[in-house]
Amino acid sequence: MLNLDTVKTQAVADQTRQTFAAMDSALLDAAQLTTAFLSAAQGSGLTASESQRILQRIHEGAGKIIEGRSDMIRATALLTRCLEHSQIDVTAVGCPLGMDAPAQDETPRHLTLVA
Known part of the structure; x- marks a missing residue:
């Protein structure tokens, strides 16, 4: 069993969400x-x-952003797998994979492993 620090785990989840937002923004910029x-x-x-x-x-650059986003989805699935093998309950820490609830929503949700 992995012994993950809850605060650091939340920081990883927060940064993961920010990374997806940045990639989506870059893709939007490429389209514009x-x-x-x-x-x-x-x-x-x-x-x-x-x-x-x-x-x-321009198209090739946008394609690389989409490729990178796909890589981030796989990385997030691996991070989720680590969380599942830790002492932390498998509840939403803000994972961007299938988690559509706002960050301030305190309702626990189960993470979905997507590979």
Whole structure:
């Protein structure tokens, strides 16, 4: 059995939520960049091949954000597995996997392991 510190475990859960929020924000920014670029490119004189190369790079960058988000889901599942093998009850500490209750909600919820 793992002996996890409750405060440190909560800090990991908080940071995990913040990481997902940052990744989602970065993905939103990439989508907005695509829209802004398309708007700016209209009538700018850029050739189709020039604009295609730029759009491709933006798209590839967004794809890497989505890949990283997928990696974070797997990492969170591993963290949840650690929690399940600890002395801490398997109740919500704010895990972003399937936990939709607000942080201030004191209702205990069971974590869901997603791999």
